[in-house]
Amino acid sequence: MPKNSKPKSKTAGNFQHRCYNLSQMPQKEGTTVFDWDGTIRKVDGAIEGSFVEPYVAELAKAVKINESELAEKMRVARQAVIARPQNYGWDIDGIRVASATDTYLITQAAANEILKEMKIEPEQGLLSRIHKHSRSLMDLVFQPGAGEFIEEIKRSGGAVVVTNSDTADVAKELKELLGSQPGAPVIGNAKKFVVDQTWDGWRDKMPSSAIQPENYPHPVSLQRPHYFEVLSGLGEIKLVLGDLSELDLLVPQMMGIKTALKRTDYTPHWELSYYGKPSGNRRFLIEDYANAMDVLKSV
Numbered sequence: 001m002p003k004n005s006k007p008k009s010k011t012a013g014n015f016q017h018r019c020y021n022l023s024q025m026p027q028k029e030g031t032t033v034f035d036w037d038g039t040i041r042k043v044d045g046a047i048e049g050s051f052v053e054p055y056v057a058e059l060a061k062a063v064k065i066n067e068s069e070l071a072e073k074m075r076v077a078r079q080a081v082i083a084r085p086q087n088y089g090w091d092i093d094g095i096r097v098a099s100a101t102d103t104y105l106i107t108q109a110a111a112n113e114i115l116k117e118m119k120i121e122p123e124q125g126l127l128s129r130i131h132k133h134s135r136s137l138m139d140l141v142f143q144p145g146a147g148e149f150i151e152e153i154k155r156s157g158g159a160v161v162v163t164n165s166d167t168a169d170v171a172k173e174l175k176e177l178l179g180s181q182p183g184a185p186v187i188g189n190a191k192k193f194v195v196d197q198t199w200d201g202w203r204d205k206m207p208s209s210a211i212q213p214e215n216y217p218h219p220v221s222l223q224r225p226h227y228f229e230v231l232s233g234l235g236e237i238k239l240v241l242g243d244l245s246e247l248d249l250l251v252p253q254m255m256g257i258k259t260a261l262k263r264t265d266y267t268p269h270w271e272l273s274y275y276g277k278p279s280g281n282r283r284f285l286i287e288d289y290a291n292a293m294d295v296l297k298s299v
Helices: 049-063 066-084 103-117 126-137 145-154 169-176 225-232 245-254 269-277 289-295
Strands: 031-034 090-091 095-101 157-161 238-242 261-262 283-286
Touching: 031 103, 031 126, 049 066, 049 103, 049 126, 066 103, 066 289, 145 157, 145 289, 157 245, 169 269, 238 245, 245 269, 245 283, 261 269, 269 283, 283 289
Parallel strands: 031 157, 031 238, 238 261, 261 283
Antiparallel strands: 090 095
């Protein structure tokens, strides 16, 4: 993909400050909270090269590595991460935030491994800046049926997007999917991955500061006050939908909110096992959006 090309659309901090058009948010029957990247916007499969290629180009330029050499290293390193996603994530004193189980996390984990192997210490914030740049160039493709599904959810109580990505970027993408008046606000920069081990606000709504569901390879930290704050500020939530349980779903689950996992190309076996088991209508596994309303009929 040319470095200066724009993504093509294809069908297929402070809480109040991060919220896009909060006045649109319906509260009457409870809101459904959507993650964006991976859940609604597709970031795997045939289009992920449009993220990885500019990522490699920018990283090669920044750390003065031959681009072709780095591309091959990235290919090998990504395959290693994909083979063992449980070995990669944000570790805080033995408590993990998330495994590398989507294109973004896989690429970042691979980049970290490459730089470590080459004994290169990147400047602070470099990989985050490269991520944002590469995401802006990635082909804009939506999960098949996602638009129709969101419209159904809106009719039954309303929808809001909560994402780690930039509010304005996702709001623009949402308009590509639903039209100029999408009727669903966007809360960006949710910092779902930020852990603060000094924060004890979880005691009000959650029984523990960490969770390790059956088959998960490690305990996952729930001490994430930024994400907790966003969810707590949304009033009644009837469902949270995401593609990475460790980032998107375990905090709201422990807050007593129903959750649904959207399967992707990289969903690990432990998440599929956990969300595929009967749970008393508290957890759901969505293979695709064609039958999602049938899966969620009890919500």
